[in-house]
Amino acid sequence: MNGTAPLDTAVGPRNPPFFKMERKFGFGSGWVISTLLIAVLVGAPVAFILGHVFVSSGDIWGHLAQTVLPLYIVNSIFLMIGVGACVMVGGVGTAWLVTMCRFPGRNTLEWALLLPMAMPAYVVAYTYTGLLDFSGPVQTLLRDVFGWSSSRDYWFPEIRSLGGAIAVMSLVLYPYVYLLARSAFMEQSVCVLEASRTLGRGPWSGFFKVALPLARPSIAAGTALALMETLNDFGTVHYFAVDTFTTGIYRTWLGLGEPAVASQLGAVLLLFVLALVIIERISRGVARFHHTTSRYRHLPGYQLSGWRCLTAQLFSFSGLFFGFVLPAMILAWWSLRYSVLNFDFLPIVRNSFLLALVAALAAVSVGVVMAYAQRLSPSPITRSAVRLASLGYAIPGSVIAVGTMAPLAMIDNIVATFVSEHFGVNVGLLLTGSIAALVYAYLVRFLAVSFNGIEASLGKVTHSMEAASRTLGQGAFGTLRRVHIPLIRGSLLTAGLLVFVDVMKELPATLIMRPFNFDTLAVRTFSLASDERLMEAAAPALVIVLVGLLPVILLSYAVAKSRPGGKS
Amino acid sequence: MNKISTKPVPALCGPGPHCSFNPHGGCAADPDRMSPCPPGSACLIMDSVSCAYGENRVVDDVFFAVRPGELLCLLGPSGCGKTTTLRMAAGLEKPVEGRILLNGQLVGGQGVHVPPENRNVGFLFQDYALFPHLNILDNVAFGILNKPKAERRDRAIEMLRQVGMDKFADGWPHQLSGGQMQRVALARALAPQPMLMLLDEPFSGLDKRLRDQIRDETLHVLKSSGVCVLMVTHDPEEAMFMADRIAIMRGGRIIQIGEPEELYRRPASSFVASFFGEVNRLSVRVMDGEALSPFGSFPAPGFKDDEVVDLVIRPEAVSLELDDDGIATVLVSHMLGRSNLIHMRIDSDHAPPLHLHARTTGSLPHIEGARISVTIDRSQVHVYAREDQVDPDPVPEDVPAPPANVGNFC
Numbered sequence: 001m002n003g004t005a006p007l008d009t010a011v012g013p014r015n016p017p018f019f020k021m022e023r024k025f026g027f028g029s030g031w032v033i034s035t036l037l038i039a040v041l042v043g044a045p046v047a048f049i050l051g052h053v054f055v056s057s058g059d060i061w062g063h064l065a066q067t068v069l070p071l072y073i074v075n076s077i078f079l080m081i082g083v084g085a086c087v088m089v090g091g092v093g094t095a096w097l098v099t100m101c102r103f104p105g106r107n108t109l110e111w112a113l114l115l116p117m118a119m120p121a122y123v124v125a126y127t128y129t130g131l132l133d134f135s136g137p138v139q140t141l142l143r144d145v146f147g148w149s150s151s152r153d154y155w156f157p158e159i160r161s162l163g164g165a166i167a168v169m170s171l172v173l174y175p176y177v178y179l180l181a182r183s184a185f186m187e188q189s190v191c192v193l194e195a196s197r198t199l200g201r202g203p204w205s206g207f208f209k210v211a212l213p214l215a216r217p218s219i220a221a222g223t224a225l226a227l228m229e230t231l232n233d234f235g236t237v238h239y240f241a242v243d244t245f246t247t248g249i250y251r252t253w254l255g256l257g258e259p260a261v262a263s264q265l266g267a268v269l270l271l272f273v274l275a276l277v278i279i280e281r282i283s284r285g286v287a288r289f290h291h292t293t294s295r296y297r298h299l300p301g302y303q304l305s306g307w308r309c310l311t312a313q314l315f316s317f318s319g320l321f322f323g324f325v326l327p328a329m330i331l332a333w334w335s336l337r338y339s340v341l342n343f344d345f346l347p348i349v350r351n352s353f354l355l356a357l358v359a360a361l362a363a364v365s366v367g368v369v370m371a372y373a374q375r376l377s378p379s380p381i382t383r384s385a386v387r388l389a390s391l392g393y394a395i396p397g398s399v400i401a402v403g404t405m406a407p408l409a410m411i412d413n414i415v416a417t418f419v420s421e422h423f424g425v426n427v428g429l430l431l432t433g434s435i436a437a438l439v440y441a442y443l444v445r446f447l448a449v450s451f452n453g454i455e456a457s458l459g460k461v462t463h464s465m466e467a468a469s470r471t472l473g474q475g476a477f478g479t480l481r482r483v484h485i486p487l488i489r490g491s492l493l494t495a496g497l498l499v500f501v502d503v504m505k506e507l508p509a510t511l512i513m514r515p516f517n518f519d520t521l522a523v524r525t526f527s528l529a530s531d532e533r534l535m536e537a538a539a540p541a542l543v544i545v546l547v548g549l550l551p552v553i554l555l556s557y558a559v560a561k562s563r564p565g566g567k568s
Numbered sequence: 569m570n571k572i573s574t575k576p577v578p579a580l581c582g583p584g585p586h587c588s589f590n591p592h593g594g595c596a597a598d599p600d601r602m603s604p605c606p607p608g609s610a611c612l613i614m615d616s617v618s619c620a621y622g623e624n625r626v627v628d629d630v631f632f633a634v635r636p637g638e639l640l641c642l643l644g645p646s647g648c649g650k651t652t653t654l655r656m657a658a659g660l661e662k663p664v665e666g667r668i669l670l671n672g673q674l675v676g677g678q679g680v681h682v683p684p685e686n687r688n689v690g691f692l693f694q695d696y697a698l699f700p701h702l703n704i705l706d707n708v709a710f711g712i713l714n715k716p717k718a719e720r721r722d723r724a725i726e727m728l729r730q731v732g733m734d735k736f737a738d739g740w741p742h743q744l745s746g747g748q749m750q751r752v753a754l755a756r757a758l759a760p761q762p763m764l765m766l767l768d769e770p771f772s773g774l775d776k777r778l779r780d781q782i783r784d785e786t787l788h789v790l791k792s793s794g795v796c797v798l799m800v801t802h803d804p805e806e807a808m809f810m811a812d813r814i815a816i817m818r819g820g821r822i823i824q825i826g827e828p829e830e831l832y833r834r835p836a837s838s839f840v841a842s843f844f845g846e847v848n849r850l851s852v853r854v855m856d857g858e859a860l861s862p863f864g865s866f867p868a869p870g871f872k873d874d875e876v877v878d879l880v881i882r883p884e885a886v887s888l889e890l891d892d893d894g895i896a897t898v899l900v901s902h903m904l905g906r907s908n909l910i911h912m913r914i915d916s917d918h919a920p921p922l923h924l925h926a927r928t929t930g931s932l933p934h935i936e937g938a939r940i941s942v943t944i945d946r947s948q949v950h951v952y953a954r955e956d957q958v959d960p961d962p963v964p965e966d967v968p969a970p971p972a973n974v975g976n977f978c
Contacts, residue, residue, distance in 0.1 A: 464697035467660050470684035471691040472711030473760060478685070482710070486701040
């Protein structure tokens with residue numbers, strides 16, 4: 001290089017060399033304080049619910065405990081057992097077939113098996129009811145063919161039952177298990193399987209004795225997620241008249257007008273959730289010990305032929321067909337045939353999109369603050385605050401609704417009284433009367449969805465990148481704005497999209513908390529279906545499904561790309 | 569001979585308004601200097617600094633100073649705390665004890681922490697840490713703040729020209745080779761005109777041939793800019809090539825600090841001696857203040873009789889002569905390019921045989937099996953208290969990235 005430095009570029013100190021001292025509560029503590037605040041806000045509804053356990057609610061609780069509570073508990077437990085068993089068999093079976101076996105259609109199935117995730121359970125419930133109930137095409141056809149005239153002449157399974165609810169939920173929830181089991185199978189070193197082959201184990205034995213035990217943590221985690229969704233479900237069980245906690249909360253809140261009792265029901269429901277969270281956490285904790293090697297080999301690819309191939313295809317395609325293809329076709333048919341887009345459809349779409357957009361923006365911004373605060377100061381305090389704030393995904397929407405609505409209504413009333421007393425102006429209900437309360441509830445429920453994605457991608461930005469920006473004169477906020485955000489833009493979009501779709505689908509919280517006369521697609525679908533106007537419900541349901549397809553396509557794309565054992 | 573952390577009197581800087589810390593003279597960075605530092609120069613003082621992650625004390629009571637315009641090198645095996653020391657100087661870690669002074673001003677310790685963005689230091693990272701979302705020019709201009717756009721651009725271009733990368737200004741980091749990335753990173757770090765440059769294993773990502781060239785260029789750019797530099801490396805050769813002074817670190821402490829020649833000629837411990845190249849280390853007994861060896865006795869002041877000490881002899885201090893009555897037998901002799909390495913065995917009646925290496929230059933006759941006599945250059949023999957350590961690996965594996973914890977970022 002040149003030994004003679006030109007004077008004007010000679011590097012000397014900037015003048016004056018006096019440093020800005022760090023303020024007592026500088027940027028860093030600002031981030032941490034924000035995170036603590038977020039944790040408090042997100043934790044508040046749950047705290048409120050739990051606080052109500054000790055509030056006496058008089059006779060009503062006793063009345064409930066004698067009449068419906070046992071029913072709620074029994075129904076919820078049966079629902080969990082049924083859905084749990086079905087999603088495990090379906091999810092693990094399809095994951096194993098798709099990952100380890102070779103048969104025609106496997107490559108398509110690998111991503112297409114995720115498609116049922118785009119279907120809200122209640123939408124599937126409506127379509128199958130329309131298809132299978134007494135006046136539906138199936139039974140009509142049977143009656144025509146065999147000449148039966150009334151339901152006394154023959155037996156047909158009743159779709160609107162506990163069994164029906166289990167079937168419907170399993171159809172849309174098995175992808176959770178499929179996704180996690182599949183990645184567990186792919187992460188397993190094939191060498192382990194080969195070792196089991198050389199030790200005299202066949203493919204079946206290798207599956208049951210080696211692969212399944214190794215994947216058990218992931219399967220448990222996937223099942224726990226599916227069961228959380230089961231507990232969260234309101235639309236299906238309400239429509240099928242299977243009384244569970246969610247319908248009970250809805251009824252006590254809106255029907256009986258007893259928020260305290262609704263909260264207590266919510267608290268009992270939280271016990272179930274807590275058990276699931278513990279199961280999920282424990283299984284994830286165990287999973288860490290299972291990564292023995294990072295070496296990937298070609299997966300064995302058992303070539304299937306003959307009846308084995310046919311069985312595998314039937315098994316895998318049936319989940320896809322009954323969970324997505326058939327309901328989607330029915331929805332499309334109904335939409336085209338019966339529910340012409342009427343004039344009030346557009347405002348509803350606008351409402352849904354507006355809500356989802358606001359909630360997605362809020363969840364992403366808050367998620368960024370949390371993830372960045374955790375990165376800046378990974379102290380135990382921040383970490384537990386982040387933990388707390390991301391627990392919302394486990395809490396059923398109806399519980400969150402009750403937990404947010406009651407305290408917000410209290411605040412609203414205080415504010416309204418205060419303002420009208422002092423200023424003589426009637427401001428109405430500022431929070432609960434607007435979508436603010438609803439967005440807050442969505443934030444509580446879906447913050448974890450955005451946070452997890454943001455945290456993961458932020459973790460991929462090397463720390464020296466951050467240090468480089470800091471030594472080059474950017475503060476914590478400047479670094480976030482000029483380095484991190486541009487680098488993780490893609491993940492921010494994905495996180496926002498996931499929240500967007502979840503909000504579009506969300507039913508119980510929306511139903512309870514929406515402002516008066518404020519309809520969304522999900523609410524409209526629900527109310528039309530409740531009025532037995534299934535065909536008309538198809539159009540809003542179809543919009544939800546179509547929007548819901550976006551993240552599933554993204555996910556499928558990621559799945560198709562992540563094939564460490566494959567040829568790519 | 570023994571310069572182990574002899575602390576300068578903690579008077580920190582010459583009198584005058586340039587250094588707010590010491591009204592009464594003496595410069596800690598340069599004890600010989602009583603006059604104020606020249607204008608435009610800067611210095612770094614690490615005053616008894618310690619850093620710990622939980623219970624684990626990674627840097628322990630480290631004291632050193634980088635003089636104005638000087639390039640000081642922290643040298644040590646991986647995990648000795650040198651990178652943490654560097655990160656403390658940058659403000660990326662907080663010291664738990666001691667204080668850090670930059671240009672006479674307290675920037676860390678004693679309850680003060682000036683965040684890295686306000687320290688005006690340049691940091692050259694091991695992985696270069698170029699921003700992948702910015703092009704080369706924007707990368708270099710990133711740290712030039714509070715200037716009009718045109719001026720920032722001119723300054724960035726000028727810096728790129730200095731490192732010979734101006735024609736890549738519109739390119740992107742992923743298009744560059746390792747050496748080019750290193751040059752851009754250097755330009756980026758120097759662009760805001762830092763008072764202090766911190767280099768963290770800046771050449772470890774380059775292959776050998778390129779490394780020598782980039783090292784040379786970097787040294788020229790740094791020296792012509794007059795900035796004071798603190799650099800971290802595990803490669804003694806690199807340290808001697810780059811540094812005005814070297815501080816040897818081990819286990820979080822500074823073992824010895826001095827000019828390269830001093831460290832080589834008068835190492836303070838057998839660890840330092842063996843760090844700068846292969847040595848013969850013999851365990852011998854002390855008698856009457858002398859360490860007894862087959863090649864005679866060497867003064868061993870301060871050791872008790874019958875104490876076992878390490879006698880450290882550099883291979884190039886051993887000269888050989890064919891001699892049928894010699895005490896040694898040649899086992900193997902190899903030509904290693906510029907020098908020859910000769911393995912020999914010295915048998916003795918009352919001790920197990922010794923294995924000794926000698927390094928010679930000139931043509932190498934095939935003398936395997938021959939008897940030789942051995943003469944030792946006494947100035948290159950050192951006696952140390954016995955260390956139970958094995959020889960440090962002079963070039964350890966690539967130093968791992970700094971700890972994921974950047975906890976004290978704000």
